[in-house]
Amino acid sequence: xxxxxxxxxxxxxxxxxxxGTALVLAREGANLLLCDLSVEAMAETLALVQPYGGHYHxxxxxxxxxxxxxxMVAKAVExxxxxxxxxxxxxxxxATAPLDEYPDEDFERVMDTNLRSIWxxxxxxxxxxxxxxxxxxxxxxxxxGAIVGKPGISAYIASKHAVSGLxxxxxxxxxxxxxxxxxxxxxxxxxxMLDSLIKSGKVGSEADWNAIxxxxxxxxxxxxxxxxxxxxxxxxxxIHGQSIVLDGGFTVS
Ligand code: NAI
Numbered sequence: 001x002x003x004x005x006x007x008x009x010x011x012x013x014x015x016x017x018x019x020g021t022a023l024v025l026a027r028e029g030a031n032l033l034l035c036d037l038s039v040e041a042m043a044e045t046l047a048l049v050q051p052y053g054g055h056y057h058x059x060x061x062x063x064x065x066x067x068x069x070x071x072m073v074a075k076a077v078e079x080x081x082x083x084x085x086x087x088x089x090x091x092x093x094x095a096t097a098p099l100d101e102y103p104d105e106d107f108e109r110v111m112d113t114n115l116r117s118i119w120x121x122x123x124x125x126x127x128x129x130x131x132x133x134x135x136x137x138x139x140x141x142x143x144x145g146a147i148v149g150k151p152g153i154s155a156y157i158a159s160k161h162a163v164s165g166l167x168x169x170x171x172x173x174x175x176x177x178x179x180x181x182x183x184x185x186x187x188x189x190x191x192x193m194l195d196s197l198i199k200s201g202k203v204g205s206e207a208d209w210n211a212i213x214x215x216x217x218x219x220x221x222x223x224x225x226x227x228x229x230x231x232x233x234x235x236x237x238x239i240h241g242q243s244i245v246l247d248g249g250f251t252v253s
Pocket of ligand 1: 011012013014015016017018035036037061062063064089090091092093113141142143144145185186187188189190191192193194
């Protein structure tokens with residue numbers, strides 16, 4: 001198992017990529033502090049991971065609030081005694097509109113949820129890891145939207161480019177102390193977020209999204225989870241500061 005006995009906090013796990021990844025992390029032997037907007041929303045995820053037999057807890061966390069993030073990290077240490085890994089994944093797509101019509105309040109909401117959350121998470125998590133003998137690894141969820149743009153979702157694209165940048169800088173500053181920081185950049189993955197974007201009718205149909213990835217299909221949440229588990233494990237010890245693209249060839253076509 002890649003993560004036997006490692007204590008990991010993960011956000012945005014009620015659905016989608018977070019849920020699929022929580023399953024893989026549990027299968028690989030991790031203990032998990034599962035975080036999302038409500039404990040009730042995580043019931044399904046909790047039921048799915050429980051058969052793997054680790055220690056699992058759920059915590060209500062709104063990642064757009066700094067004090068929630070600080071409390072989340074403190075809670076992980078209180079429950080497990082250490083923090084070996086973090087998967088900072090919660091995110092929203094935000095409004096869909098051309099840039100000049102994009103509502104300022106939506107821009108702020110996207111930045112709070114997708115970017116400031118990562119800023120606060122990195123600060124709190126690195127702080128704890130730096131104080132431990134065995135440091136730890138952090139994986140942030142960026143997107144192919146950290147590499148290419150997409151008309152109609154400019155706040156989202158800006159937030160994900162910034163997540164990739166923060167990942168690089170955190171890696172530069174803390175690598176020498178043993179804290180590893182990377183990001184994953186999912187392509188088009190079948191999740192409730194994608195469903196709501198398709199339903200908006202402003203960013204392409206399901207057939208368009210399917211055609212975008214040269215492998216000819218959408219990705220699955222577990223396929224992202226496999227990469228996250230490896231990045232959080234000691235087996236990826238030379239991977240540092242990278243934004244790893246998992247997109248079925250989307251960004252090379
Ligand atoms: P999703 O909408 O299925 O899941 C997002 C989860 O985050 C939900 O459980 C939601 O309750 C939670 N969440 C939202 N706001 C939160 C907040 N303020 N505090 C705590 N939890 C919150 O979305 P999906 O697709 O699984 O997205 C997960 C991450 O993957 C996001 O960062 C997203 O930007 C990224 N991503 C998704 C892609 C896709 O094709 N689905 C592609 C590239 C990146």
